[in-house]
Structures are given as structure tokens and as C-alpha cells.
Amino acid sequence: MKKEKLFPLGGPVSEEDIVDRENFLSSLTNRLLEGQSITLAGPRRIGKTSLALEVLRRLRKEGCYTAFVDMFRISDRRDFALSIIDACLENRTGIRKTVSELIGNIKNIAGSASLALKLRDLEIDFRLLERDRDESRLLDYALDLPDELARKEKKQMVVVFDEFQEASRVAGGEIYKKMRAHFQMHKNVSYLFLGSKEDLMKNIFASSKQAFYRFALTLPIPPIPEDAWIEYIARKFASAGLTADEDSVREIVKLTGGHPQDTMIVCSEVYHFLLEASEKKLSLETVRIGYERALYALSPLFDRIIDELNETPHSGKVLKRITRGERAYSRKEHPNEVKRAIDFLMTKGVIEKSGRGVYKFTEPMFQEYILRELS
Incomplete structure (x- = not known):
């Protein structure tokens, strides 16, 4: 049996190792449940991801669908789109890489039929998932999937973008306009944006020249007493x-x-x-x-x-x-x-x-x- 570390290092920590954040976690959870989108910015290694994952755990207990997208792990627009789709579909399928299952050769016919049943009403165009297809259409589909899934399930959906300031590196400077155009139409989704580069995050959400101006409320992360x-x-x-x-x-x-x-x-x-x-x-x-x-x-x-x-x-x-x-x-x-x-x-x-x-x-x-x- 694997022995747990007394003091966890090198990644997100469990609920019991989040020190004195209860009031802040409760506030975050309630705000997201109410449909408010939030921005958390601060240097790396101060616990933003741990807070976000704990909030998602609590939201799932409340019956919400959740999705977590780590921008640091994404290389290009296609990868970005597929990461969003995978994170959303996991709520239905319980599979982390649902897209790989869809476009691969599923050997188990029963498993294939079961997967198709779980996704029957989402109108996935399998041709879009092919590597040589139009990335722009694939990204449009991915960006609207959280709201479509939430609407069909009659649930609240919460999506976390970790290291959100990396979106321009992944998909180009115009990606923020595209995302805002989609997100502002979503009635069943709230977003939590995390970023380690505070000045960049401030510019994205507080500058009147930027697409995400005043889209989300920026909350300071309180210090641990x-x-x-x-x-x-x-x-x-x-x-x-x-x-x-x-x-x-x-x-x-x-x-x-x-x-x-x-x-x-x-x-x-x-x-x-x-x-x-x-x-x-x-x-x-x-x-x-x-x-x-x-x-x-x-x-x-x-x-x-x-x-x-x-x-x-x-x-x-x-x-x-x-x-x-x-x-x-x-x-x-x-x-x-x-x-x-x-x-x-x-x-x-x-x-x-x-x-x-x-x-x-x-x-x-x-x-x-x-x-x-x-x-």
C-alpha cells in the first residue's frame, strides 16, 4: 500500500492539506453556483490549483458538472479544443480521454455501443475530430459544448482554465475575442480563470481594450494566517x-x-x-x-x-x-x-x-x- 506524504509536495494538495481556506472556498463555491465567473491571479506555487480542484469537488457534490483545462499542457488550437471536449464529456462517460476512444478503433462492441448511448444527444460530428479537419469549426464546437451539455442535463456547469494567460500562446492573440463571443451567450456555465502572471491577467480582465473586460470578478487570494x-x-x-x-x-x-x-x-x-x-x-x-x-x-x-x-x-x-x-x-x-x-x-x-x-x-x-x- 502506497504511503501518503506527511507534507505533500510538487502538485495540488488534498482537502485536509489546504490550510485555513474554508471561508474563501465557501465564497468561491457559492459565487460559481450562482453563475458568477471569477478570476484568481497570483504567483505559481501558492496553491491556486489546489483551491480550484477543491472547489470543483464541492460543486460536484452539489450536482454540478465540472471541467478542468490546464493551458500549460496544451500545444495548439486543436489540442485546446480537444482538451475542452474531453473535460466536458468526462462528466458523461467517466473517461478522461473520451475523444481518443471516439476516433480510435474501439475493440469492444458493447463498450462502443455504451459510449455512443451516453453521447447520443450531443450531435458530435466525428469528421470534425479528424486531424486534417477545420480547426476553427472544431474550436467553435468545443467552446459551446459546456453550455450545450449543461442545458441538456439541466445542470449548472463550471469550467476552470488554469494558467489562462497562456491561451494566446496556444491559439493566437485573437482567441480571447472568440472565447468571449461564445462565453457571453452561455446561460448555464460559470468560469474560473486562474493565472500566475498577475499583470497579464489584470490586463486581460481589467483593460477596457481587451475582450474579457469586466467578464469576471477578480478576487484576491487571502494569505494564510x-x-x-x-x-x-x-x-x-x-x-x-x-x-x-x-x-x-x-x-x-x-x-x-x-x-x-x-x-x-x-x-x-x-x-x-x-x-x-x-x-x-x-x-x-x-x-x-x-x-x-x-x-x-x-x-x-x-x-x-x-x-x-x-x-x-x-x-x-x-x-x-x-x-x-x-x-x-x-x-x-x-x-x-x-x-x-x-x-x-x-x-x-x-x-x-x-x-x-x-x-x-x-x-x-x-x-x-x-x-x-x-x-
Whole structure:
């Protein structure tokens, strides 16, 4: 039997590992049930996908149909259309890749007949699914399928687009106009748009020049309170027969700044060190050891981010000043150049604005890593 990770890493987490989000999850669920479309934007690795998947789970319990489309996994317009169709049809068939079953040679005649019965009223033109057919018509069909399916089933449908800002990469800049033209006619579907590039998402939904202007309400993702983290971490260690005093747990949250993924990584490294050392109790020393191990594990990721930032003029210089706690703007550089660098750093999710002319790291461990590189 597979052993569950004490502190989950590297992907969406289960309901029990979503820390202190109940009010926010309830609000999201109710808004989507009422037909309101929502936008959630924030840096990667802060738990947006976990929140969305939990909301979908709750919506299914309420009798809704749901669909989840990950734009990062999609390569082109055809793939985009098929991903939407698969996500929608899974509600009927229980098969993740229904289209593959439809266009392939289904060996089991009984299975084929059963599948056809489940899809009998959706009027799927099988010729559209062939690779050399008109992609535009296929995409039109896919974009309207959520509302058609919901209408035929007399259900509410909720569709999640993860990393929505990637749609233009996948299907070209005009895709937003096409999607808005379809979505605004849907009476039985609400949409949840997730994005890791906050400036791009803001432009898509808040600029009057963009097709999705005011289509969805943008909600801020609330930070996890320190006390909630402390309660969660202490409870998880206790479940493994380990004692965690409040000072040691509080030190973990202080070092990570409560960043969801980084907090989990540090906790995981502390846990594994305790196992290796045959110790049963957390201490400030074991927390520091776990933190150093986590920082080392994150170093390839941080190095890659630094390399990307250094390719853009002035970004590296501006980042170093922010790292040291200095003002972002310098008399030695033109304000417009600094502004472009700041916008780039914010688009990458490295920093966020905390006040007029003041910026902070979204990931305190990344700041610590750069500080060590500078020393």
C-alpha cells in the first residue's frame, strides 16, 4: 500500500492539506453556483490549483458538472479544443480521454455501443475530430459544448482554465475575442480563470481594450494566517508521533514567510531529518537544518529564475536592490528603464507591490538565496 506524504509536495494538495481556506472556498463555491465567473491571479506555487480542484469537488457534490483545462499542457488550437471536449464529456462517460476512444478503433462492441448511448444527444460530428479537419469549426464546437451539455442535463456547469494567460500562446492573440463571443451567450456555465502572471491577467480582465473586460470578478487570494499554519504543522507532526513546540513551528513560518509550497518543503525536510536522526522532537536546531536542506533543494529552481531575469536589461540590478531592502529606483538609471524592470519582475511573479514605490519578494526563501549569493 502506497504511503501518503506527511507534507505533500510538487502538485495540488488534498482537502485536509489546504490550510485555513474554508471561508474563501465557501465564497468561491457559492459565487460559481450562482453563475458568477471569477478570476484568481497570483504567483505559481501558492496553491491556486489546489483551491480550484477543491472547489470543483464541492460543486460536484452539489450536482454540478465540472471541467478542468490546464493551458500549460496544451500545444495548439486543436489540442485546446480537444482538451475542452474531453473535460466536458468526462462528466458523461467517466473517461478522461473520451475523444481518443471516439476516433480510435474501439475493440469492444458493447463498450462502443455504451459510449455512443451516453453521447447520443450531443450531435458530435466525428469528421470534425479528424486531424486534417477545420480547426476553427472544431474550436467553435468545443467552446459551446459546456453550455450545450449543461442545458441538456439541466445542470449548472463550471469550467476552470488554469494558467489562462497562456491561451494566446496556444491559439493566437485573437482567441480571447472568440472565447468571449461564445462565453457571453452561455446561460448555464460559470468560469474560473486562474493565472500566475498577475499583470497579464489584470490586463486581460481589467483593460477596457481587451475582450474579457469586466467578464469576471477578480478576487484576491487571502494569505494564510500564521496561527493557522502553526496549528496545521503541529497537528501533522503529531500525527506522525513527533512533538513540535510552538516556538519551533513558529520559526518555520517565519523563515518561509508562510509561502505555501516553501513551508511544505521545509516541513518535509525537517520531518525527514528527524527520521534519519531517530529524533522525536522538533527544536530550533532541527528547523534550521531542515531549512538549509530545503534551500539546497530549491537552488536549481532559483538559479534558473535568476538566469532568466539576468537576460533582461536592468532586471538583475533592480532585483539586487530590492533584495537588500534598498529603493528600487536609482539615480544612475532612467526611471522608465527601472519601471520596465519592475514590471518584468512582477510579471514573473518574483516581487509584488507592498506600498508606494515599495516592493517585496513573493517568496522570502528566494530573497534569502540571492542575499547569500551577493555576500
